[in-house]
Amino acid sequence: MTREHLAESIPKLSVVIPAYNEDANIAQLYVELKQVLTEMDMSWEIIFADDGSTDSSWDTITSLHEKDKRVKGVRLSRNFGHQYALFAGLSQARGKAVVSMDADLQHPPQLIPELVKKWREGHQIVHTVRIDPDGISLFKKTTSRLYYRIFSFCSGVRIEPGMADFRLLDREVLDRILQFREAGLFLRGIVQWVGYSSSTVTFQSATRFSGSSHYSIKKMLSFGWDGISSFSIIPLRFATLIGFLTSGLAFSGIVYAFYSKFISGTAIPGWASSMAILSFLLGVLFILIGLIGEYIGRILIEVMQRPRYLIWEKIGTDSHSTIGLK
Ligand code: UDP
Ligand code: MG
Numbered sequence: 001m002t003r004e005h006l007a008e009s010i011p012k013l014s015v016v017i018p019a020y021n022e023d024a025n026i027a028q029l030y031v032e033l034k035q036v037l038t039e040m041d042m043s044w045e046i047i048f049a050d051d052g053s054t055d056s057s058w059d060t061i062t063s064l065h066e067k068d069k070r071v072k073g074v075r076l077s078r079n080f081g082h083q084y085a086l087f088a089g090l091s092q093a094r095g096k097a098v099v100s101m102d103a104d105l106q107h108p109p110q111l112i113p114e115l116v117k118k119w120r121e122g123h124q125i126v127h128t129v130r131i132d133p134d135g136i137s138l139f140k141k142t143t144s145r146l147y148y149r150i151f152s153f154c155s156g157v158r159i160e161p162g163m164a165d166f167r168l169l170d171r172e173v174l175d176r177i178l179q180f181r182e183a184g185l186f187l188r189g190i191v192q193w194v195g196y197s198s199s200t201v202t203f204q205s206a207t208r209f210s211g212s213s214h215y216s217i218k219k220m221l222s223f224g225w226d227g228i229s230s231f232s233i234i235p236l237r238f239a240t241l242i243g244f245l246t247s248g249l250a251f252s253g254i255v256y257a258f259y260s261k262f263i264s265g266t267a268i269p270g271w272a273s274s275m276a277i278l279s280f281l282l283g284v285l286f287i288l289i290g291l292i293g294e295y296i297g298r299i300l301i302e303v304m305q306r307p308r309y310l311i312w313e314k315i316g317t318d319s320h321s322t323i324g325l326k
């Protein structure tokens with residue numbers, strides 16, 4: 001293949017979509033994407049990253065590829081989680097600009113021309129911020145808002161609530177991000193951390209086209225903790241601070257006990273109060289040990305240097321990367 005041929009076959013825009021049991025959404029998303037993308041004056045590819053789906057998502061992706069070679073796919077060997085599927089898809093993308101979005105049509109394909117416009121104006125990262133639809137639960141709204149406050153406080157990296165993994169990355173930024181080797185991937189944080197020139201576009205979120213969210217409370221909590229613990233050691237410092245405060249409290253309690261026994265002469269109050277202090281201190285101690293344990297657990301996972309995901313099959317992509325290592 002000559003150089004010109006190669007340049008021609010590299011699409012200008014890649015759209016990367018992680019999908020886990022999204023069979024009912026993939027075909028519809030493809031139709032909408034195709035409509036939007038063909039109206040734009042650039043060559044494109046769509047890469048689905050099948051995150052170990054147990055429905056017929058992969059068959060749908062392969063049959064789309066049969067009809068339209070611009071549809072490509074990677075299939076992970078099992079369900080590794082949204083962030084890893086996204087990363088696997090990104091590792092296969094070849095476009096000069098790469099858009100990532102969800103498969104469930106909550107991220108409107110119609111916004112892509114606006115993202116590309118901002119990119120052409122010179123922004124290397126174009127974020128999107130979701131304006132929540134009325135249907136979204138108050139619980140999800142307030143917890144996500146609170147979480148990003150705490151995240152920003154701990155890490156010094158600002159993430160606006162409503163920022164999701166729907167964004168455009170320039171090739172240069174993507175290449176840098178693909179070099180990140182941490183096991184606890186938190187792309188939202190990484191994309192903020194790298195800097196570069198960025199811009200933000202807001203959009204009205206739709207409700208899921210088909211199926212229900214794959215994020216259970218448990219998954220959300222673990223995702224949230226991954227985010228904070230991979231970006232900040234402030235929780236550990238906070239632990240030390242609590243340690244000092246409670247020891248100070250306990251120490252003044254002891255001083256008071258001596259005072260009341262030997263100086264003021266009043267008897268030490270019954271053992272109930274000392275037991276209360278004791279158990280309180282023990283409680284704090286266990287929390288601190290647990291917190292330190294969490295970080296040590298993270299260190300263990302990082303030290304093992306396991307691949308972050310395994311690619312089982314690929315269609316239409318020619319990248320050599322098949323495991324989550326560079
Ligand atoms: N997803 C994935 N692996 C998972 C869970 C989700 O690839 O283990 C994909 C899913 O198919 C969707 C995107 O990640 O394209 C966002 O997931 P979901 O819609 O369930 O999350 P929510 O929109 O509720 O935050
Ligand atoms: Mg969704």
